[in-house]
Amino acid sequence: MSPTSFFAVWCIFFARLVSSAYIYPNGSRLDQIRSMYAWEGFVYDIEPCKTKSEMTADFAHMKSRGARTVITFDFCGTGADASYYDDIILAAETAGIFIIPLAWTLPIHVINQNYTANDTFLIKSVPRILAVTEAVIRNPGPVLAVAVGDEPLYDDDAGSPDALAYYINNMRSNFTAAGLHIPISISELAYGWQISGNITAVSDAVDFFMINEFPYFAQNAQAGGSSSSWQNLLTDMEYFETLANGRPLLITQTGWPSNEDEFGPNSPDVVASVASEEAYWDLLDGHCEDYFKTNNIGWMWRAYSDIIEGWGVIELNGTNKWPWAARLTC
Secondary structure (H helix, E strand, O other): OOHHHHHHHHHHHHHHHHHHHHHOOOOOHHHHHHHOOEEEEEEEEOOOOOOHHHHHHHHHHHHHOOOOEEEEEOOOOOOOOHHHHHHHHHHHHHHOOEEEOEEOOOOOOOOOOOOOOOOOHHHHHHHHHHHHHHHHHHOOOOEOOEEEEEOOOOOOOOOOHHHHHHHHHHHHHHHHHOOOOOOEEEEEEHHHHHOOOOOHHHHHHOOOEEEEEOHHHOOOOOOOOOHHHHHHHHHHHHHHHHHHOOOOEEEEEEOOOOOOOOOOOOOOOOOOOHHHHHHHHHHHHHOHHHHHHHHOOEEEEOOOEOOOOOOOOEOOOOOEOOOOOOOOOO
C-alpha cells in the first residue's frame, strides 16, 4: 500500500472513531437504544427514489420537529443498489439524525403485485440484504441498527424462521469482519412471532426487538384515542417482554390511519379519520411518564408522509394533517 493510500485509509478509520464517539454518547449503539424513550421519529418510505438532497431535506425537517431516528420502509428500484443506501445513510448523517436501514425481504411490493417465478427470496430479497450490508459497512456513522425485513415472520419471507435467522447471523458476521458492532433485528408484529412455530433461532439471533404495533387492526378496535387502543398495545408489549429476556424493546412502527385506503380494519367499529389519527398520537404522547419512560421504550410513527396512504403526519403536498408535536423527555 502506498503512503497516500495508507493515509487515506487511516483518515477514514479515524473519522469513523470520532463520529462514533460523538454520535453515540451513551456508549454502544445497543446502549443508545436501551436509553431511548418517548417519541423517536418516523417510518420513511423510500419507494419514490428521492435524491440525496431531497432526503436530506426531509430528514432535516423531521429533526427540526424533534425526531431523532428514522427507519426506512419498502425499497427503491429493485432494492439491490447499495449506492442508493449510501445516499440514504449520508442524507441522515448530513441532517444529523439516526438511521435504521431496513432490508426489504418480502420479494414483492406490498400493494397490488402478484408473485412471478422470479419473485423469490433468493432472487429478490437476498441481494437487498447484501446491498444494505455493503452500504452500512461503508457508512456506519449514523446507523443506529439494521432491520432484516418488515414483518418477515408474518409474511414468511425466508420460508422458515431458521432460514431468516441464518441471514441475520450472516449480516452480523459481515459487520464483525468489518470491525462493526451494529445491532440487528426484524421489524415485526407480535402476531408474526406468535404464528411462526419454532421462533427460537430468530429470537436468539436478534440483538433487540423492533416492534410493529397497530391497535388499528385489533378485532375490538374503535377510535385511535380509545382505551381499547392502549390496552391492545400493552397486551402486545407484555408478550414482547417475555421474548426479550432483558434485551431492549423499540416500537419501530406504530400509528393510526386517517382513512382505510391502504389496509382495511378488522373491526366494524374502527374510526379512520385525521381526528382519530391525532388521538392515537396524543394517546402515546400522554403515556410518556407512566409507560415509555418507566420502561425505556421509544416509539416511531408510521409514517412521515401520506406516501404510505393515510398513515403520515403530513399530506403529500407537505402540509401538516394536524398540528402535531410530541415530547422528547418527560
